[in-house]
Amino acid sequence: MRGLRPFLVLLVILIGLGAYLYVVESERTPGAADDRENVFTLEADGIDEITIRSESREQTTLRRSGDDWQVVEPVTAPADPGEVSGLTSSLASLQIQRVLDEDVADFAEYGLDDPRIEVRFRSNGQGRRLSIGGKTPPGSDVYARIDDESRVVLIASYLDSTFNRGTFDLRDKALVRVEREAVDSIDITAAGRTTQLVRTDGEWRLAAPLSAPADYGEVSGLVSRLMSAQMRSTEDTPGELRTYGLDRPAATVRAAGGESPVVLALGSASATDQTIVYATLEGRPDVFTVDASLLEALRRNPAEYRQKDLFDARAFNTSRIEVTRAGETTAFEKTRMKDPEGKDEERWRQVAPAEADADGGKVDSLIFAATGTRADSFVTDARQKAPATPEFLIVIKFDDGKREDRVSFWRSGNEAFASRADAPGIARISPATLDDITRALEELP
Template sequence: MSKRTTIVLAVLNAALLGFILLYEQGTLSTSDVARRSGQVLRRFVRERVDHVELIRDEDAPIVFDRERTEDDELGDSLGTWTLTAPVESAADDDAVDSLLSALEWLDARRTLEGVADEDRARMGLDEPRFVVRFRVMDEEVALRIGGEAPTGDGVYAAVDGEDRAYVVGTDFVESIDHDVDHFRDKDLFAGFYGTDARQITLGGGVPELRFERDGVWRVRAPVRGWADASKVDRLLRGLRDLRATRFLDERPDDLGPYGLDTPWRALTVTRAEGETATLLVGEPCGEHADERYARAATDEDGEGPVVCVRASDVQMLELDPESVRATSLLTLGDDAIERVEVGALTLRRGETTWELQVGEGEPSPADDAAIAAWLGALRDARVRRFEPVDGEPGHGLGSPTATVTFHRSDDDQTLVLHLGEVDADGAWVRRGDEEALTLYDAAVADALRPTPLRFRARQLVSLEPGDARSLGIEAGSAAGIEAGGLTERATRGEGGTWTLEAPSSMEADRVVVRDIARRLATLAAERFVAEAPAAEHGLRSPSRVVTARFEPAEEGGEPTDLRLAFGAETVEGTYARLDEGPVFIASAELVDAVERSLASLDALTVPIEDLTSIRLERGPEQTELTRDGTTWQLAGGGTPNPDRTRALLDRLSTLRASRVLTHGAQDASLASPPLRVVATRRDGSTVSLSFGPEITQDGEALVPARRDGVPVTYGFRPELLESILDFAP
């Protein structure tokens, strides 16, 4: 084969391939049809259908056309369906989607082959109840729906050009048996958004109410002031969501019959670009008393048809001019605020948290919760009275005593609150350049004059609890530390064991010490009270002082010394002060923790593994148990009750006191105790425990107890000692 022949064949192949591709662009492929086998409309490939006609009896055809843009062709969008006859309108997406789905998945309950002309006439297919025509690519297909099958299992259907008929379900008829209104887009203002609205006018059968926006919404008539943004948003949202319940007159010559020539309400919204949307609402809609006549108009679409809308959907148009002004002191949400300035105080939103700066000082972390609570309090404050501004503002607002400036996150204009006179009537405030003065409760004055302390971060200490090296607790009398009280001091050894050094030398309670160390290392104020203590705080003669030293484990780390003083109690907790810092409220849990003694509460525990005997002395009466291998026997012979013996041994080995009663000399009640327990070890040494008569302390019943050689008297709850105090062999 010559080179020239090869070139000619290649050109012919390319031309043939181009023809095939061009042809298939305008026709259905065999694979498209194959995928539809088993369906009545085998050529209904949904994504390729671009034209549908629905004909019901004598009604004018309802025509849908799909519009595709270049972007739709390139992307995943299938385009937009519109109604083109008998009216031109946007189509209801849900209604059209339902129709297309019914056509796409139409299946036959029975298939009748070889249908003759007389059969078609008998089936009602010559004069069908419905005809659905659709265009797929360049191909036209028509579906006819005839009468009911005598078997009662459906209705007859046929596709033009086929010699067969089908029986299909009556549910298909229900899905297509709709008038044109069903397929129309019910949204009266589809595509009109009020996010950039700049003016709203509401009139009709009421005095004109006018809103304008320049950073904030303002009422301009018939009253003046800041507008309630929620009510403005409700107007805009109501307009955007308004839907027709029925369509009445496409191009009315006379609006009078509908009450739209002198409407009940007339709403006009003007956007920043000058585009307008107008809604007229008239009389109740004929026999439908819960609906009203309405007509919508936009610059883009012109005047729409007269429709009916639900009366409940236009209730937002019933506005009392006296209720449309904003009553909240602060009209911004937390997220809309970037920075707040109050005199020399600045609050600034950081990447994750708020920062506090005073004057030219360095920024420090602020308490997010405190800022949120403050903003919430400003937002919750409500106007008690409005007074119009006429010339120079009165009530001290010509020279305000405090000014709070809120800088917005969206770079819109700032929001400024000015505080004027504060008297028995309340606090006078002017919100920015509002054309009205507002009166609030007097408590608002304190909120508009916050101190840095209000926003200070409540976290006072951030250390590692494991770095604690020493703890001291100085407990005073009712007159305070200076009157003389008990001092406890514990230190941590190299092995991590805590030892009590004062007032006695003994093991410290590891549970109590670790709990106090953890609370001090993560100390946080419940609330700050004052920069410096006052007499009512009780900190000049504190009831308790806790000292601690934390030394980082890493080499070169600087130690941290803490001094925490506790003062008078308050309903919220206890006044406290860390070093020379501000006065704050300490939590009840912290106070309870530091009121416990550092002495070990396990000092009376008796390990039983090395014991050879246990003697219980009740005055002249004695009961002695001796170990015989792994069992216990009575010293005088016999076997003690095993359950009571086991309970006695278990309790002795797990004794943990409820509290420390006293340090130092033994209490007189324990000189001749009602019960004394003497345990002897294998090496001959003994452990002696004395249990005194029951007492009451702070409303709690306790049994005092002491161990020989330990200078501490402990208190136990009586029920904890039952297996010891009531032991009988």
């Protein structure tokens, strides 16, 4: 008999659960999904204020300000657009899965005497409230109460995570709210040096510590890194800036574009988590943390942002190439002439030191070899200078002759170097690249 009693108790529980499933979950009339009642009759755009008390009893108030939303309690900060959109659209489209009880005597039975989550909001001047209690035994729905109604309804449980949001969840965690295409300057101060990047007519240039063309891929990567940077956490009661290493920041970055620049300062690492560092935004009182990798990105050597391509020209837009070697200049120009059938075609022709027909394939090979030259690194020793007479000088005209590249090449021991006429410093290049250019030159008459 001892073993029979637990079995009977379990059987009673299973019967009760089965009955519940039958009554609450299974008795749905055909087409019920289409006939479900909306909890609120309103438009998402009509909501202008929301207060959420989360399961952790943290209360947050958000308020619309023009086209934007702000967190106004317990802190003042921009709200996360995605979070706000999720809240307003969910409130506007929220549906009753089932009315469980029309006249409830004891809301405690459903966890609604002291709701687990409470959402209060204003729409077109009218205050509304959604109270969320416990979950149904199967977990597919949650008990809810609308305003001060006497009934209990069921709403989908997946909405639990939409409404159970704390202050940090709801605030905007993006550090740089500037349109990517609008960014036209970035200033970085870190590791005892300043890096300045500016964009003019769509082209990025390194403006400090030296003036030189910037590498589009490297700058684009930096912009993406800033655009995607997010807060990891916030300090509830920030102390003095020196507590966080922000009195003398390890790095400061200023991104400008549009109406007002964004200035971000990064300080020391957290004592409890070395993967995050403290940071603050100019004009805002709060202190927060960001991923430490952002600080490392801002500490990069300015030379890493320099354009590595020695030529802007490419084979398809080159109209003239000239090579000066051992005091003699050989030049080729792309000319338009008639083919044997009388049709116009473009051909390469030697124009210096004397006019002659040229092998177009060999000229193209020279252009490909030259324009493919990239810097492996840049010489940091200011005492190293380009020779007065390089091994050879290549000048390329492109974009219908409107633009010109002028690059010198030479060797020193086992190393090869090059320098652009319009950029300071010396680039260290692969000796194999110089060999390729030399072979292409020797192939020409």
